[in-house]
Amino acid sequence: MIARVTPVLFLVARKLVGALLTLFFLATVVFFLTKLTPGDEARVVAGPDASPAEVEAVRDRLGLSGTLLQQYLNYLGRLVHGDLGTATSSQGSVSSAVLGVLPGTTQLVVVALLITVTVAVPLAVRSAVRSSGAGDGLRRVLVIVAAGMPTFWLAIMLQNLIASDWHVLPISGDVAVGIRIPTITGFTLVDALLGGSPVAFWDVAAHLVLPAIVLAIPFIGQLFRILRAELMRVLHRDHITVALAAGVSPPGVLWRNAIPQIVNPALLILGAEFGGMFGGAILVESVFGRNGLGAYMTNALAQKDTASVLGGVLAVGVIVVATSLVVDTVQIIRDPRVRAEQLGARG
Amino acid sequence: MSLIERARAASAGADMPTGTTAPAQAAPSWRISRPRRTRKSTPLDIATVVVVALIVLAAAIGPLIAPDVHSSHIADALLPPSAGHWFGTDQQGRDVFWRVVVGARESLTAGVIIVIGYSLLGLVIASLTIVGPRWFRELVTRFIDLGLAFPSLVFALGVAAALGPSLATACVALIVTGWPLTARLLQGIMKEVVTSPFVEGARVLGVSRTRLIVRHVLPNSLPVLWVKWAGDIGNTVLVLGALSFVGAGAQPPSAEWGAMVSSAQSIVSHAWWAALFPGLAIAVTTAAFGLLGDLLHLRSNPADGKGR
Amino acid sequence: MTMAEQALLTIDGLAIDAPRPDGSTVRLVDGVGLAVAPGERVALVGESGSGKSVTARAILGLDPELTVTGSIRFDGRELVGADRKTLAAVRGRDIGMVFQDPLSALDPLMTVGDQIAQPLRARGMRRSAALAAAERTLGELGVADARRRMRSYPHEFSGGMRQRVVLAMALVGEPRLLIADEPTTALDVRVQAQVMQLLTDVAASRGLAVLFITHDVGVVGDLADRTVVMYSGRTVETAPVGDFFRRPAHPYTRGLLAAVPRLDHDDRLVSLPGAPPRPESRPVGCAFADRCAFATAVCRAERPPLRPSATGGEVACHLAPETIGAAS
Numbered sequence: 001m002i003a004r005v006t007p008v009l010f011l012v013a014r015k016l017v018g019a020l021l022t023l024f025f026l027a028t029v030v031f032f033l034t035k036l037t038p039g040d041e042a043r044v045v046a047g048p049d050a051s052p053a054e055v056e057a058v059r060d061r062l063g064l065s066g067t068l069l070q071q072y073l074n075y076l077g078r079l080v081h082g083d084l085g086t087a088t089s090s091q092g093s094v095s096s097a098v099l100g101v102l103p104g105t106t107q108l109v110v111v112a113l114l115i116t117v118t119v120a121v122p123l124a125v126r127s128a129v130r131s132s133g134a135g136d137g138l139r140r141v142l143v144i145v146a147a148g149m150p151t152f153w154l155a156i157m158l159q160n161l162i163a164s165d166w167h168v169l170p171i172s173g174d175v176a177v178g179i180r181i182p183t184i185t186g187f188t189l190v191d192a193l194l195g196g197s198p199v200a201f202w203d204v205a206a207h208l209v210l211p212a213i214v215l216a217i218p219f220i221g222q223l224f225r226i227l228r229a230e231l232m233r234v235l236h237r238d239h240i241t242v243a244l245a246a247g248v249s250p251p252g253v254l255w256r257n258a259i260p261q262i263v264n265p266a267l268l269i270l271g272a273e274f275g276g277m278f279g280g281a282i283l284v285e286s287v288f289g290r291n292g293l294g295a296y297m298t299n300a301l302a303q304k305d306t307a308s309v310l311g312g313v314l315a316v317g318v319i320v321v322a323t324s325l326v327v328d329t330v331q332i333i334r335d336p337r338v339r340a341e342q343l344g345a346r347g
Numbered sequence: 348m349s350l351i352e353r354a355r356a357a358s359a360g361a362d363m364p365t366g367t368t369a370p371a372q373a374a375p376s377w378r379i380s381r382p383r384r385t386r387k388s389t390p391l392d393i394a395t396v397v398v399v400a401l402i403v404l405a406a407a408i409g410p411l412i413a414p415d416v417h418s419s420h421i422a423d424a425l426l427p428p429s430a431g432h433w434f435g436t437d438q439q440g441r442d443v444f445w446r447v448v449v450g451a452r453e454s455l456t457a458g459v460i461i462v463i464g465y466s467l468l469g470l471v472i473a474s475l476t477i478v479g480p481r482w483f484r485e486l487v488t489r490f491i492d493l494g495l496a497f498p499s500l501v502f503a504l505g506v507a508a509a510l511g512p513s514l515a516t517a518c519v520a521l522i523v524t525g526w527p528l529t530a531r532l533l534q535g536i537m538k539e540v541v542t543s544p545f546v547e548g549a550r551v552l553g554v555s556r557t558r559l560i561v562r563h564v565l566p567n568s569l570p571v572l573w574v575k576w577a578g579d580i581g582n583t584v585l586v587l588g589a590l591s592f593v594g595a596g597a598q599p600p601s602a603e604w605g606a607m608v609s610s611a612q613s614i615v616s617h618a619w620w621a622a623l624f625p626g627l628a629i630a631v632t633t634a635a636f637g638l639l640g641d642l643l644h645l646r647s648n649p650a651d652g653k654g655r
Numbered sequence: 656m657t658m659a660e661q662a663l664l665t666i667d668g669l670a671i672d673a674p675r676p677d678g679s680t681v682r683l684v685d686g687v688g689l690a691v692a693p694g695e696r697v698a699l700v701g702e703s704g705s706g707k708s709v710t711a712r713a714i715l716g717l718d719p720e721l722t723v724t725g726s727i728r729f730d731g732r733e734l735v736g737a738d739r740k741t742l743a744a745v746r747g748r749d750i751g752m753v754f755q756d757p758l759s760a761l762d763p764l765m766t767v768g769d770q771i772a773q774p775l776r777a778r779g780m781r782r783s784a785a786l787a788a789a790e791r792t793l794g795e796l797g798v799a800d801a802r803r804r805m806r807s808y809p810h811e812f813s814g815g816m817r818q819r820v821v822l823a824m825a826l827v828g829e830p831r832l833l834i835a836d837e838p839t840t841a842l843d844v845r846v847q848a849q850v851m852q853l854l855t856d857v858a859a860s861r862g863l864a865v866l867f868i869t870h871d872v873g874v875v876g877d878l879a880d881r882t883v884v885m886y887s888g889r890t891v892e893t894a895p896v897g898d899f900f901r902r903p904a905h906p907y908t909r910g911l912l913a914a915v916p917r918l919d920h921d922d923r924l925v926s927l928p929g930a931p932p933r934p935e936s937r938p939v940g941c942a943f944a945d946r947c948a949f950a951t952a953v954c955r956a957e958r959p960p961l962r963p964s965a966t967g968g969e970v971a972c973h974l975a976p977e978t979i980g981a982a983s
Contacts, residue, residue: 247747
């Protein structure tokens, strides 16, 4: 029926439903978290001098009145409209605040991802082709050590070193004082370019270097290890031998027969790392004094602004789910076997 | 020989006269066969085990043998490393070395609790992938996929905000976000077990799923789980440290390593030791447990060692 | 009696060692020799673990981690230890190779046409010309509407069709020798018959020499002119195919043939007791001695050399032809 007419759309729609259900589940969990906060939020917002009537009015406004079920439905309703609630401290809209800080973090994550790919992929290819032999033990150790590096600590140490000994790169902030960047897209790198100021562009970039590298390190280790293992598995497959027996040169076999096989796993991992990097970005922003979702959430935490923190959690949830959806869709489009497998016998 | 004769030969299974091999002993539970070969221990292996043992030792007896690490001696504040204070002192005058040693217990016990917690949770959820109608099983699988992608750090911040930041709430948060990897692993094994011919036969006889899980899935999973747990403890210590660092985990004046790094952040330019050593403790612990897991893996899969 | 001078392929004293994780080596092939004349079809027969596949793969140097000693000469050129250029010149052009599992032998992300064209493109032929040649070869193998089918992907094809694709890939470079490593094992019986017929026809029409590796004795009768039997990494017998079936010289060969059930007899299935020795513990003497009904002390002490047999081939057995012939 539908599946035969447009298999791609059908599969993507199925993934979409799964994604929405997961978001729904996440929202429910977050709702229960808000209910667990001790204290009466309405009273806190209304202020210590408010009359009971005023407090009730605030309670209604915040959607905190009524039974649990009513509150839940009210909450879901607001979420669908993109309303993430009100910040306890500033009374501002959490949604607009989150949207304001999101580009900064996203930019950092994207740059870190680029660094990860640029470093990990060539290393993984080289390492898989050489395979065996000396350096095996060393490589194992290096990868595990890199994966276990507390990035926040590394960041602090690096900052310290650079500040005191090597004055090469800026160690904190997003941009030097005095440089103005127009707000066009919200992504400062892009805006600097669009605004026509190369100086601003390089400044923003310079401020991104250290944080992005620090953020990328554990992910480089992870990507390297998995790509290498995958590539080695592929290199042992029969069709590689067949291509070699057919006279294709070894480099040709590597680039045309082997590496295309690992693009899909690579995309999967990158998609997952994209989400994971948002977690790492929280640490990195904190250490490097950058603006972004991480700083927003940690500040909110310190001020006991539960609504803002949870709004951030939901925002990240949406990003993760959306990324996962995109990666799945790309896979479905790229690999005819994935389509066949998912449509056909499963389970 | 004609085609018909060959066809008959094929169906009779008489391929090559290799003689009979003794039938495998009927095992009490079905095992996924893995090659068994041992691997020689390298110096690195020994070093890894020693370091892990030291860390566990510190966790076990550290607080018992350490001098007082909680009260302040402002007079001794910010002393660099010396014979009297191997890691120097922090801004409260407390000996950093002993605080690091004492901190091991908090991190390690929390780590163990968290790993046990999410392993159990992962087992339960993985079990859901083999019960119920197909759409349900697919939903659970999808759920696991997405759970894998969600950053635990972010969620932990949320939990900390809701329940008030402390080491305990961090544990809760990490258990709630840590199950996907275990679930994915167990799901794979369960699928392998459930579709094996041996088990299908047992199912026809009416063996319940619980029995299947207990008698077949668990024994087959244990080797892989040990490896995972070793690495996980290290990783959990790392994430706990990160959480404490941003204020969502253990709070100062706790001797938890992340909290120590956090307090030392402001003074790092003139007292680098107060931030270096706790962070180094995290890095070393994570690396050591990670290498331990790797080492356990190589012991039962030496073939992987060649191509690593 | 050997056609060494005119032989297309000559293997002599081949030994292949594999490295082990602990650093030692294990000898997979322990002194093997065979020859294939132009247009001749030779079946290399043996059970799993006899070393026949490893031998075949060594001709094209496909396993660089193995240590190969001895001589493999193709058309006068020495292939053991040859440099990359020599190997590249031979692969896909003078020698084509077909492997066991057609599905895993094909790249799932490349169209069938592009894959068949690979050997030609590797030599610099333009894509259009290579695809045209691929189309011709597929047609020769009996594939209708080849041009359209070349645009499909391997997983869309049946097993028999895939094997045709793999065969086309081996043949498109106009080789003089085709090495087929158990090409029918992964196929079901009906398709096996088709593929065997295909191979026979193509070999005949092109005058190809074929080295055919198999553990299925039944398949030998269809295609081979001559058979070479391997056991535990060693050659134990060579014979023209008729003699192989009617007058096997080596006890192992007799055991092989006795184990195959026949439609015209109703005997019980015979099988040889025991199993081949593991490569690490290959005996000093005859490798088959432990399972041989006729083994003597000499057999266990000394490895039998390959000598001319009574039937015109060669056999490596201390006791042939005396005891064997009498006790049939």
